[in-house]
Amino acid sequence: MSNKQTRQFVNSLSEGDIARGIYQVIDARVIKNYLDLRLGDKTGSIPMKIWDWRDNDEEMGFLAVKGEKAMLNGIRVEIFDGRVLQFAAARLSDIKRNGTITYAQPGTYDEDDFVASSDRNAEELLEELGALVSSVKNARYRALLDRFFQKESAAYAQFAIWPAAVGQHHAYKGGLLEHTVNVTKLCDFLCSNYKHIDRDLLITGALLHDIGKLKSYDSSGNGTKPEVSLDGVFMDHIALGCSMIEEAIDELEADKGIFGTGQWEPMERRLMLHMILAHHGELEWGSPVKPVIMEAQLLHFADNTDAWANRFERALEYAGEGERGTMKRLENMDRFIYIPLKKI
Ligand SMILES: [Fe+2]
Numbered sequence: 001m002s003n004k005q006t007r008q009f010v011n012s013l014s015e016g017d018i019a020r021g022i023y024q025v026i027d028a029r030v031i032k033n034y035l036d037l038r039l040g041d042k043t044g045s046i047p048m049k050i051w052d053w054r055d056n057d058e059e060m061g062f063l064a065v066k067g068e069k070a071m072l073n074g075i076r077v078e079i080f081d082g083r084v085l086q087f088a089a090a091r092l093s094d095i096k097r098n099g100t101i102t103y104a105q106p107g108t109y110d111e112d113d114f115v116a117s118s119d120r121n122a123e124e125l126l127e128e129l130g131a132l133v134s135s136v137k138n139a140r141y142r143a144l145l146d147r148f149f150q151k152e153s154a155a156y157a158q159f160a161i162w163p164a165a166v167g168q169h170h171a172y173k174g175g176l177l178e179h180t181v182n183v184t185k186l187c188d189f190l191c192s193n194y195k196h197i198d199r200d201l202l203i204t205g206a207l208l209h210d211i212g213k214l215k216s217y218d219s220s221g222n223g224t225k226p227e228v229s230l231d232g233v234f235m236d237h238i239a240l241g242c243s244m245i246e247e248a249i250d251e252l253e254a255d256k257g258i259f260g261t262g263q264w265e266p267m268e269r270r271l272m273l274h275m276i277l278a279h280h281g282e283l284e285w286g287s288p289v290k291p292v293i294m295e296a297q298l299l300h301f302a303d304n305t306d307a308w309a310n311r312f313e314r315a316l317e318y319a320g321e322g323e324r325g326t327m328k329r330l331e332n333m334d335r336f337i338y339i340p341l342k343k344i
C-alpha cells in the first residue's frame with residue numbers, strides 16, 4: 001500500500017474548505033514580523049500569512065525555504081479582499097502548539113503533483129513535430145532542421161521536456177515543444193490562407209524560432225524548474241538562437257560528407273537568421289529588427305497568438321472553484337481577466 005497522502009489540489013479548494021494535504025513552498029518572504037508565504041502545487045498557489053515569525057526556527061524554518069513541502073492539517077480556506085483565496089493567517093506559536101502545519105517528509109508525496117507540465121501528450125506532439133519537419137522540401141532547411149530535431153541529437157531529448165519560459169507562457173515541463181508545435185501549425189494554416197509565402201522558410205523559422213531557449217534556461221530539474229541561465233541573463237534566447245543557427249549552417253557548409261549541404265546562398269542564410277531575430281516583432285519586445293518579410297511578420301503573430309492563448313488556457317484550466325464568476329488578477333497578463341461561471 002502506498003504511504004502517499006491523498007490530496008486536495010489548489011484549484012479544487014474553495015472558501016470555507018478545511019485544507020488537509022501537502023503543499024509546496026512556492027514563495028516565502030519575511031516582512032517585519034510575519035512570513036508572507038505562498039503554498040501551492042501543479043495547479044496553482046494560495047497565499048498565507050504567519051504572524052510572529054521567527055527566522056531559523058528549528059521546527060518551522062522549512063516554511064521559509066522555496067521548494068520545501070508542508071503538510072497542512074486543517075487550515076481554513078477563506079476569501080480575502082472579496083476575491084482572493086487564501087489560507088487563514090495564523091500565529092507561529094499556535095501552529096506549533098496545534099500542529100496545523102508540519103514538515104512533509106520526502107517519500108510521503110508524489111513529486112509530480114508539484115511539477116507543472118504540459119497537458120498535451122508528449123508522444124503525439126513529437127509525432128506532429130516530426131511530420132512538420134518532414135514537410136519542408138528545401139534540402140538545406142531540411143538539413144538544418146535535422147541537426148536539431150533528429151531523434152539521435154542531444155537537442156531533441158532536451159527539446160521534448162524543456163519549458164518555454166520562466167513565468168510568461170508555457171512555463172512548465174514540455175512547454176517549449178507544445179509552443180513550437182502550436183506556432184508551426186498556426187503558420188502552416190496561414191500558408192494555406194495567404195499568397196506570396198515561402199512555406200519552407202516560414203515552417204523552418206517557426207520550428208527553430210525559440211531554439212535559443214535550450215540555452216537561455218537552465219537544465220536543473222530536467223526542465224521541471226524553469227530558471228534563467230547565465231547565458232540567458234547575458235544574451236537571451238533570440239541572440240543565442242541566432243548564433244546556434246549560424247553555427248549549424250557553418251557546420252553544414254563545412255561538412256563534405258552526405259549530410260553536408262554545400263554553400264548557402266547569402267540571402268538564404270540571411271532570411272533564416274532574420275526569422276529568428278525578428279520573431280518578437282518590435283524592438284521594445286526584444287527583437288533587434290522588425291520583420292521585413294511577410295514570413296517573419298506572420299511568425300511573430302503566430303508566436304504571440306499562441307503565447308496569449310496559452311496564458312488564458314492555463315488560467316481557465318487551473319482557476320479555483322471559488323474564483324468562478326469573478327475577476328482574477330494575473331501577473332503574466334498584467335491585468336484582471338474574467339473567469340466564467342462555467343468551465344467550458
Ligand atoms: Fe521567443
Ligand SMILES: [Fe+2]
Nearest residue numbers: 179209210303
Ligand atoms: Fe515563441
